[in-house]
Amino acid sequence: xxxxxxxxxxxxxxxxxxxxxxxxxxxxxxxxxxxxxxxxxxxxxxxxxxxxxxxxxxxxxxxxxxxxxxxxxxxxxxxxxxxxxxxxxxxxxxxxxxx
Amino acid sequence: xxxxxxxxxxxxxxxxxxxxxxxxxxxxxxxxxxxxxxxxxxxxxxxxxxxxxxxxxxxxxxxxxxxxxxxxxxxxxxxxxxxxxxxxxxxxxxxxxxxxxxxxxxxxxxxxxxxxxxxxxxxxxxxxxxxxxxxxxxxxxxxxx
Numbered sequence: 001x002x003x004x005x006x007x008x009x010x011x012x013x014x015x016x017x018x019x020x021x022x023x024x025x026x027x028x029x030x031x032x033x034x035x036x037x038x039x040x041x042x043x044x045x046x047x048x049x050x051x052x053x054x055x056x057x058x059x060x061x062x063x064x065x066x067x068x069x070x071x072x073x074x075x076x077x078x079x080x081x082x083x084x085x086x087x088x089x090x091x092x093x094x095x096x097x098x099x
Numbered sequence: 100x101x102x103x104x105x106x107x108x109x110x111x112x113x114x115x116x117x118x119x120x121x122x123x124x125x126x127x128x129x130x131x132x133x134x135x136x137x138x139x140x141x142x143x144x145x146x147x148x149x150x151x152x153x154x155x156x157x158x159x160x161x162x163x164x165x166x167x168x169x170x171x172x173x174x175x176x177x178x179x180x181x182x183x184x185x186x187x188x189x190x191x192x193x194x195x196x197x198x199x200x201x202x203x204x205x206x207x208x209x210x211x212x213x214x215x216x217x218x219x220x221x222x223x224x225x226x227x228x229x230x231x232x233x234x235x236x237x238x239x240x241x242x243x244x
Contacts, residue, residue, distance in 0.1 A: 051127070
């Protein structure tokens with residue numbers, strides 16, 4: 001997994017790519033959590049993430065809940081078809097902010 | 100190490116992996132290669148890969164919870180007839196306590212507890228067996244084709 005972060009106003013956009021599994025979740029958290037802790041709204045662009053397992057889904061839930069606690073917003077953008085299927089299997093499409 | 104047994108009606112492939120989270124990508128690669136060879140349709144293939152990866156992850160996370168630096172190996176065997184797919188996992192970790200294997204309530208949204216739910220959603224049956232020596236655990240997942 002690699003990532004890129006861009007900044008625009010009070011929002012940061014994190015671009016993740018590759019396959020997000022148990023081995024990659026700590027890396028993803030290390031990028032996302034400090035931005036939320038700093039009070040930023042975070043756009044998480046998943047257009048180049050082809051695979052995500054339950055560990056990756058846990059990162060989405062944890063990030064979403066952390067943003068709610070901090071009064072910011074996590075928006076998950078451009079989800080690939082394969083990852084959307086997993087999000088829907090977890091019945092999270094109405095819980096997470098998907099765009 | 101990978102072994103293959105094939106005839107016209109029954110295909111089977113088995114491979115072993117180091118019990119470590121870094122092996123999960125190799126488990127997925129192996130599974131994708133086998134399903135391509137078995138001509139499983141692409142949509143079902145990715146669901147099955149997820150179920151297999153979740154089961155392998157459970158071995159790393161639970162059966163070897165106290166042994167993160169283990170050098171033990173786990174094995175995955177994928178067998179296919181024209182009617183059914185059987186996926187077996189073998190490990191030498193802590194014996195599975197069947198009563199403790201459950202997913203979280205799906206409407207209780209919190210991190211964790213989804214791997215077993217995904218396996219149940221994707222597969223038709225899940226059976227925990229005692230493994231034949233040298234294995235301790237043998238998980239068998241099946242899916243009708």
